[in-house]
Structure formats: C-alpha cells, structure tokens
Amino acid sequence: MSCNESLRVQAYFDGELDASAAMQTEQHLENCVDCASLLADLEATRELIRRDLPYHRAGTALREDIREMLNREEGAYTPRQRRFGRPRLFLSGAASGAGAMALAAALAVFLYVPQPDPLVGDVMNAHLRSLMSDHLIDVVSSDRHTVKPWFAGHTDVSPPAADFSKEGYKLVGGRADYVDGHRAAVVVYRHGAHVINIFAWAAGTEKLPNEETQKGYHMACWRSADLDYCAVSDTGMDELLDLVRLMKQQ
Amino acid sequence: MTDRRRRFEAQALPHLDAAYNLARWLVRPPLDADDIVQDAVLRAYQSFDSFRGEDVKPWLLTIVRNCFLTAFKQTKRKEGVPLPDDSEITLVDPALIVGDLDPEATVIQMDSHRELSGLLSELAPEFREVLVLREMEDMSYGEIARVVGIPIGTVMSRLARGRALLKENWHLNAQGGSHVLQ
Numbered sequence: 001m002s003c004n005e006s007l008r009v010q011a012y013f014d015g016e017l018d019a020s021a022a023m024q025t026e027q028h029l030e031n032c033v034d035c036a037s038l039l040a041d042l043e044a045t046r047e048l049i050r051r052d053l054p055y056h057r058a059g060t061a062l063r064e065d066i067r068e069m070l071n072r073e074e075g076a077y078t079p080r081q082r083r084f085g086r087p088r089l090f091l092s093g094a095a096s097g098a099g100a101m102a103l104a105a106a107l108a109v110f111l112y113v114p115q116p117d118p119l120v121g122d123v124m125n126a127h128l129r130s131l132m133s134d135h136l137i138d139v140v141s142s143d144r145h146t147v148k149p150w151f152a153g154h155t156d157v158s159p160p161a162a163d164f165s166k167e168g169y170k171l172v173g174g175r176a177d178y179v180d181g182h183r184a185a186v187v188v189y190r191h192g193a194h195v196i197n198i199f200a201w202a203a204g205t206e207k208l209p210n211e212e213t214q215k216g217y218h219m220a221c222w223r224s225a226d227l228d229y230c231a232v233s234d235t236g237m238d239e240l241l242d243l244v245r246l247m248k249q250q
Numbered sequence: 251m252t253d254r255r256r257r258f259e260a261q262a263l264p265h266l267d268a269a270y271n272l273a274r275w276l277v278r279p280p281l282d283a284d285d286i287v288q289d290a291v292l293r294a295y296q297s298f299d300s301f302r303g304e305d306v307k308p309w310l311l312t313i314v315r316n317c318f319l320t321a322f323k324q325t326k327r328k329e330g331v332p333l334p335d336d337s338e339i340t341l342v343d344p345a346l347i348v349g350d351l352d353p354e355a356t357v358i359q360m361d362s363h364r365e366l367s368g369l370l371s372e373l374a375p376e377f378r379e380v381l382v383l384r385e386m387e388d389m390s391y392g393e394i395a396r397v398v399g400i401p402i403g404t405v406m407s408r409l410a411r412g413r414a415l416l417k418e419n420w421h422l423n424a425q426g427g428s429h430v431l432q
Contacts, residue, residue, distance in 0.1 A: 007406050014384065014409075016391055045417045049385045052366035058270040062284050066266070066291050073295060074255045193251055 003034045013042045068172065068190075072131055075193045075234060119230075120212050122180040123219060127197050127232040130175065130186070136195065137173035137188055147174040147187065155185035157227055159200035160250035164189070169196070169243045179230070189243060194235035196243055203228045213237065220244050258298050265307045266291070268387055269314045275382045276318045276375065280325060289321075290314040308393045311383070315397060369419045372429060377412030380405055 003009075005028055011017055012025040029036050058066075130136050139150040147161035155176045163171035168191055175186040175197075182201035189196040208221040208228060218237045221230045222244065229247070233240050251259075269290060273283040290313045294301075301309060370378060383389045383397060395402045419429045 007410060010406060010410055010413075011391070014391065041417055042413060045413050045420075046385065048366060048416075048420065049381075053370060053386065054367060055267075055386055056271045056274040056283075057267045058287065062270065062287065063266070065284070066263075066288060069288060069292060070255060070258070070295055073292065074252055193255070 003032055003038075005032065005035055006038055009035045009038050010042060013039060068136075071190065071193050072136065072195065075131070075195060117209050119180045119221075120209055120214070120219065123199055123230045123232055124214055124217055126177050126179050126184075126199065127217065130177065130188075130197055131195060136175065138175045140173040142171045142173075144171070147171065150174055151185045156183045157185050157200055157202055159185055159187055159198070159227055159229070160247065161187045162246075162250055164243065164246050167242070167246060168192070169246065191233070191235050191239055191243070194233050194239075196231060196233035196235060196240065198243075198247065199230045199232070200227045202226065211237065211241075222248065224248060254295075254298055258295050261306045262291075262294055262298065262310055265310050268307060269310055271386060272311055272314050272379075272382060273318065275370070275378060275386075276315070281318070281321050286314065286317050286321060290317040293317065305393070307387070308389065308397050311387070312397045312399075315379070365423055366416075366420065369416060369423065369429070372419075373412060373415060377408055377415060380408045381412045381416070384409055 005025070008017070008021075008025055009029065012022055017025060029039060138154070139147055141147050141150075142163045142165070144161045144163060148158055151158040151161070151174055161171060161174060165171070170190045172188050172190050175188060177184045177186045177199065179199050179201065184199045184201040187198040187200065189198065203223050203226045208223055208230075209219070210221065212219040217232060217234050218240050219230060219232045220237075220240055221228070223229070229244075231240055231244050231247070266287070270283065270287050273286045273290075277283045277286055290310070294310055294313050370381065373381075379398060380394055383394045389397070391402050391405045394405045398405070400408075415430055422429060
C-alpha cells in the first residue's frame with residue numbers, strides 16, 4: 001500500500017470520519033488508484049466476514065449457570081460475610097477446595113453460638129458453606145428421575161426429589177454433604193432468589209429440633225419414613241414450611 | 251430480586267452473547283470460554299454498584315478480556331513459558347503460530363465457512379481481537395481502544411494489518427500456499 005492516505009481510507013470505510021473529512025476522502029478516492037483498490041479490498045473482506053464468520057452465542061447451559069451464580073451472589077452474601085473474600089470459578093479443584101474449607105472454618109468461628117443442639121449449628125453451617133463455595137449442586141437437574149437415582153449412587157439415602165415449580169419451588173439438583181456426623185443427601189430447591197437446602201439422612205432415635213431461626217436463616221426439621229430431614233433457607237419461614245408440607249406429601 | 255440484580259439483568263446481561271463471542275475468539279484449550287465468561291460476569295456484577303452511566307458493552311467486554319488475560323498468564327506460568335514483555339501486551343504464543351501448512355491439508359474438503367474461521371483463529375491475537383470487536387461487535391475505534399487498552403492509532407494500524415492478512419491468506423488458501431500470520 002503506497003499511499004499515505006490508506007489509514008484515512010480505512011477510517012472512512014469504518015464510518016469514523018466526520019462529514020467534511022469524509023468528503024475530502026471521497027475526492028481523494030476518485031484520484032488515487034491504490035486507495036480505490038484498498039477500499040474495494042476492505043469491502044470484499046467485510047463481505048467475506050459477514051458471510052462466513054460464525055457469531056458465537058451463549059448457550060442455555062451457560063445462561064442457567066450464570067443465573068444461578070447471580071442468585072447465589074445476590075442472596076448469600078451479607079456485608080459481613082464479604083470480609084472473607086469471594087470464591088473464583090475456574091481455579092483448579094484443589095485450590096478452590098482448600099479455599100472453601102478455609103472460608104467455612106472462618107465462618108464457623110464467626111457464626112459460633114453455643115448450641116444446646118449441635119445439629120442446628122452444623123446444618124446451618126453446611127447450608128452457608130454450600131452457598132459460599134461453588135459446591136451447591138453435584139447433579140444439576142429439575143427432574144426427579146435424574147436426581148433420585150443420583151442419590152442412590154452417591155449417598156447413603158435417597159430422599160424424594162420432586163420438582164414443585166408450579167408451586168414456586170424449582171428443583172435445581174442434588175448434592176452429597178456431611179452434617180452432624182451423617183452423610184447426607186441434599187435436595188436443592190430455588191424459591192425466587194432464595195436457595196433451599198433439604199438435608200436428609202438415615203433416621204435416628206433422638207428428638208429433632210422443630211423450627212429454628214438464626215441470623216436470618218430459617219430451619220425446619222422432621223422425621224418421615226426412615227429419614228430425618230432438615231430444610232434450611234433465608235426465604236421466609238412460611239415459604240420454607242410450605243415446601244416442607246409439599247415434601248411431606250411425597 | 252434486588253435493585254442491583256434488576257439493573258444488572260437489564261443493562262449488562264443483554265450483552266452476554268457479545269461477551270461469549272469475544273471469549274470464544276480469544277480462548278484456546280486448556281482455557282474454556284464458558285469459564286471465562288462466568289468469571290467475567292461475576293466480577294462485573296460485583297463491581298456493578300460502582301459502574302455509572304457509561305456504555306455497558308465495552309465495560310463488560312473489557313472485563314472479559316482481562317479475565318482471559320489473567321487466566322492465560324496463569325496457564326503460561328504453570329507451563330513455565332516466559333511471558334512476553336508487557337510494554338505492549340501482545341499474546342504471541344508460539345503454539346498459536348502455525349508454520350508451513352501442508353497445502354493439501356488446507357485445500358482439501360474445507361468449506362469456506364470453516365476456512366475463514368480457521369484463518370481468523372490463526373491470526374496473532376492482537377489482530378484477531380480488534381477484528382472481532384470492529385466487524386462482529388461494530389465497535390468504534392474509540393471503544394476498541396478502551397477495551398484493548400491501546401491508542402486509537404494502534405487500533406487503526408492493527409485493523410489494517412489484520413484485514414490485509416486475512417485477505418492475503420484467503421487468497422493463498424485458494425492457491426494452496428502457506429499462510430502469513432503477522
């Protein structure tokens with residue numbers, strides 16, 4: 001490209017020139033073969049790009065992941081919890097695991113309130129841990145036919161995992177977790193912006209706490225068939241109990 | 251839904267496709283475009299309170315690009331590959347520069363759609379990114395300059411060189427020649 005005006009011609013092509021500069025360039029183009037040829041090349045290349053280059057759009061899986069991530073971010077963090085930093089999504093598994101444990105340890109100290117029943121504190125901590133790490137869900141599905149069999153293969157118990165989207169409680173998946181010495185299966189629901197974790201483990205003989213509220217989180221426990229359940233969420237207590245009622249009907 | 255979430259959904263999420271497209275054109279294995287985009291959206295959401303008024307798309311794409319750069323440098327560090335001098339951040343990764351392509355391999359059975367994608371993917375990243383932002387996102391020189399963090403003059407020269415390379419390689423492809431990449 002021998003002409004000095006070549007970048008100007010490109011700027012003209014890209015619509016970057018004001019009216020008077022554009023007019024000057026147009027006059028130049030009438031007199032300069034090299035620049036006229038450049039303009040033709042630029043137009044041909046643009047045509048090629050328009051015709052042949054794919055524009056990649058975000059898929060539904062990514063959009064769902066982002067929606068859930070924003071829900072967690074929106075609902076889980078209070079200004080005080082921010083002190084402990086934020087998990088990153090694509091660090092290696094080892095690093096994020098260590099980070100999550102450190103966060104959980106710090107949080108446990110922060111949240112420590114002497115409990116007459118250690119189960120309550122443990123379930124609360126497990127709930128918060130699940131919200132703070134990127135380990136909310138091991139199996140992503142709103143289909144009971146996917147979640148329940150997953151439990152059968154990965155946890156000691158297999159609680160019912162029905163979707164209640166019609167009533168406003170969307171099944172988003174399942175998780176394996178540890179609570180008060182039990183290996184628990186967790187059914188995870190979404191109610192609006194709130195996450196509801198339903199922890200389930202093999203029924204014991206001790207009395208379960210009924211309803212508890214701590215630092216804005218509500219918990220409801222019950223025993224049914226051969227399983228003990230604890231539902232935890234920062235949604236309202238009434239909303240939580242509605243889901244419990246739906247679960248009990250299963 | 252909180253106010254911030256509502257605002258973010260209304261103002262930033264409409265540009266999710268743009269974010270993803272840019273990530274797809276920047277990212278190579280072992281990095282994953284989905285991961286980059288998720289990280290970028292999270293950071294954007296976290297700093298959204300301090301974002302005021304200006305155009306959201308360039309702001310979001312800047313974050314995407316920075317997330318990519320951070321992750322890219324991390325992987326290079328892990329591999330023990332020395333990073334180029336940062337005076338003008340170029341990403342000329344030896345792995346990205348293809349030597350003499352087998353002429354037969356390039357001409358055989360490639361439909362033109364994949365051909366151009368392949369040619370663009372082969373270009374050095376500093377040319378590729380300005381082309382994507384100009385041709386696919388319709389950004390102005392000023393916006394591109396902001397997103398990439400270079401002077402407008404550099405945007406112009408990179409666009410000129412990138413377009414010339416693309417055209418040159420397209421014709422070379424048709425003749426079975428090896429490609430010019432810089």
